[in-house]
Amino acid sequence: MNEIRIDNLTGKQVIIATNRRARPIDNRNEQEEQVNSKLQYNHGDCPFCKGNEAETPCEILKIGDENWSVRVVKNKYPTVTEDGDTIKGYHYVVIETPEHNKKLYQYQAKKWRNIFVAYKDAAEKCFSDKDMKYLQIFKNYGREGGASLEHPHSQIIALNFTPQSKLLQDKYCKVCEEVESELLAVERIILDRGNYIVYAPYGSTLQYQLRIACKHHRGSFEEILCDDGIDELSKLFEEVFNIIYKSLGDIPLNICYYIYKDSNCCQHFYVDILPRGSFFAGFEMSTEVYINVISPEEAANKFRNSTAYVQVNKVEL
Template identity: 85%
Template structure:
């Protein structure tokens, strides 16, 4: 049965059209081939590899010393610049590891912790600028995910304005509303662990989309990325990406973190993981209505098959 849904947090309209997946598209094989071949780069040429530190712009943060774990440098081709006129901000690259060929599903909790520590330090630096209003952290993984270099990295863009699609509602927290709804429904939850739930959103615009949210309202980035918060999220991320790999393979994807400067009572940090097993065509581009051929309920069931990693706690109603 086809139906239209709306993503409560983004307002995107989505048509769940499971009948369309019978179309003859060789999706996964093409994407896995791109990940393994199109982004190859010799270590001697890669500016992010250990030993080539002088090939990157100015370094603003590092975990470790000569044997570094994570480095943060200015983006050589920034989206925004510090001394812009109408638009200004900062654009950084987070080099996540000195290892050129490590895959996302191979990251351990310790690696995620180092990355999150780097995110927090850079966010603090950016938000010390009174003009910065919004910070977008994102990771492009694989060619279809938008990665131009194979070496594992993510990016941080700080803006002096809030993107229109991210303007907060003045009356209530949409994330709290969605989390409560998903906890009641249960059927789209993949992990219910500690302070977090991982779920396939009711209005998923992409196949196998996952969303991570704090179960209780937390408005500030500092609270979520406290020392304990970083440790908890790091352990969760290790398991989430093992689940994705076990379920879908080493697919291209995006990870998006949405972070506001002020501890607004209606801001609630959440994270989207967007596997790129599908693509947008003329209908989506012309109508801004997305087509998803895998229902979120089906997606959740597939992820739950990775029983070595998944445990859904009993939800108290």
């Protein structure tokens, strides 16, 4: 039966409509498009490839020397600039690897560790500017995920204002509430590892959406990206993206990190991983109500088939 749900963290409404999977979809050109698709640059022209370092704007930091692992540079086409008038900030590109064709599922924990160290150092630089109020780290993977360049990279944008959708309107932590609820329900949990759980959110707006959240209340980048925290996240991310690849293949997606400047009773670190196997159409754009044809419970079962996770009985209160 179809039902309406709400994502507890974003307030977005979603209709779980599994019956719509049976509708006809014209995909006759899908394979041809995948084979022939080319993004803006090939290896020789790619400004992010090793040997083309002079093609990128000012380098903010680098992990490694000549044989670098990760570079952070200013975005050549920034959304915001540090010398802006009413709106200002910083827009950085994190070049995650010198290897042009490296895939997410090929990243090992060591690679993730270097990426998280780069995120931490860049966040410190941004927040050293006292005017910065909000920082967003995100990755667009694949053309359908919004990536304009094929070479693996992510982005960091710091702003001197807080986006309207991120203004705190509650006096309690919604992430703590959701984590507690998911641990009790069990049925949507995919991984339970140390300080983190990975689950398909009850109100998933996209098919096979995953959310990674701390079990305990932590929000600031200094708490999350300490040495031990980076090590734990790195191992977890290697495992998560292996599961996604085994379950869905090398699918386009977005990764959105929600991490904060300071500790706060209502700010709690979490990550949304948003596979882009589906698309938004007129109904979603006109109503801001999303349609998901794969229930989160079904998504969790699919992911769990690729893990050693064993579902325990639901806890009764």
